[in-house]
Amino acid sequence: MISRMKADFPIAYLCRRLGVSTSGFYDWSHHVTAPAQRRHEGLTGQVMIAFAESKGAAGYRKVTAALNRARVPVNRKTIAGIMHDLGLISPAAERAFTIRYQRASRLADPVDLLLRNFTSLSVGTILVGDITYIHTREGRLYLATVIDLASRSVLGHATGARMTTQLITRAMNMALETGHVKPGAVFHSDHGVQYRSKRFTKYCGRHGIIRSMGAKMQCWDNAAAETFFSKLKSESLNWQTFTTRRKARTEVINYVHHFNNVRLHQTLGYSTPTERLIKLTLAA
Template identity: 55%
Template sequence: MIERMKADFSIVFLCARLKVSVSGFHAWRKRPVSARAERRWQLSTKVLNVFVDSSRAAGHRKIAATLAADFGVHANRKTVLAIMRDLGIMPPAARAAFRRAAARARTTPDPGDLLERRFQDTVEPGTVLVGDITYVSTGQGWLYVATAIDLATRTVLGWASSKRQTAALVITALSRAIATGHVRPGAIFHSDHGTQYRSRRFMMFCARAGIRRSMGKNFECWDNAVAESFFSKLKNERLRWHRFTSRHAATREVADYIRYFNDRRRHQALGYATPAEAMAHLTRTTAAKAA
């Protein structure tokens, strides 16, 4: 990044902005560039260009959507956000949101990470759920989809969709998961640090429902890899082939895929069983152990 932008800015300024030493930059220039670093630089360049083209107003979600629509680059929105933070190019609304989030964190600390990426250690259904939010482009605007997925069986126990991503959206997804009867008292719900999951409404809902909240590190998508993986499958296996004229049409397609995902899609992580088969088997096994 510094190498490509040094024609427009001084090396000292760029190093200070990216929080690297000048001597470290010169040492880096002498080393061969890895393929991963080159891909990161190419993505950073596209992110910067889209941000500038938007008159410095686009946030990470709109930039990720623009990259996919205009360049065919399907970048994780959290990766885009991390790049924007590294470059110091946050839109005014995002800066205000981060200030509000920081102020809230000083009074109400976020919960710790109760999973620490030990996704394979959970073998009892209903003890750990993971959740996240994604968005789907439609002719009426964005459709936001939230999920609550059982970690042991990969079953999508609850989900919800809305034209707005609010605390109510994630509360609805989790409440529908609880309504299935598969969520045990004291279960863990793991998510990222999205404002919906950090809201007081969601915190109070979890407290009333006896759900323990868990969050990974900021901007570490691998800390919530199972939830991210489901959305990747949803988009790559189904949604990418459609152009939705309405949010209602997109919601129907999401619902149809979730039924397929739960009942018919076989998973390597489950020994090529479906989530429904894994849920039935592990529920019987757990009941037999308790007897």
């Protein structure tokens, strides 16, 4: 009783009330707690040895199993508590915790607002985008695009040596500078890390752009953006070898101009994206 109440009352007061000598209580307390303390100290040393023998890779489950194999009866909770107090954590467990924390703190991905319906009657209300790369002897050249779904015009594009969030924001900046992107426009993409980044999320929020994403690992959910890359590669890039990124960049710029202003599109009634863009803009 004294052990339970000593946090609230002085020990000398409790001993007087219960008719027990103070020295007697301390002698009894020493005899009771000493074995438990000695066992804890012994376990602590054994835990440190087991953890060291695993080269710092074992978690509390494996340390518990190792001690049980050595005929030391102990449960996981006790070992977990000791390892926590000692600050013993394996690199694998630390990485797992970091990944779980990152996943928990990451913003939720946008929902799919298109559901593979790649039609739009109004210019600048639904945009699609993606990233691809082009082989050069200097290394990869990455290309990001922003395409208007109503006219199929490539409103924005950007190239760079690295696949970064800045690459897609540069492409979006070009699209915005055309003046065709409407407030509240939907931008649809895949689940690339650049499109899921906090930086791009804030960028879209500042410019009044609503984000949309298809399902993971489903290329058909972003087929309109993929189609442009397919045409670019089959009609221009696949039969060329680029010694520098600069030459590949020039070819991309030339093809975008050709795609928008010269190439006839069957889905547009054999008109060009620019012709379609002008027609829809005048009709609005």
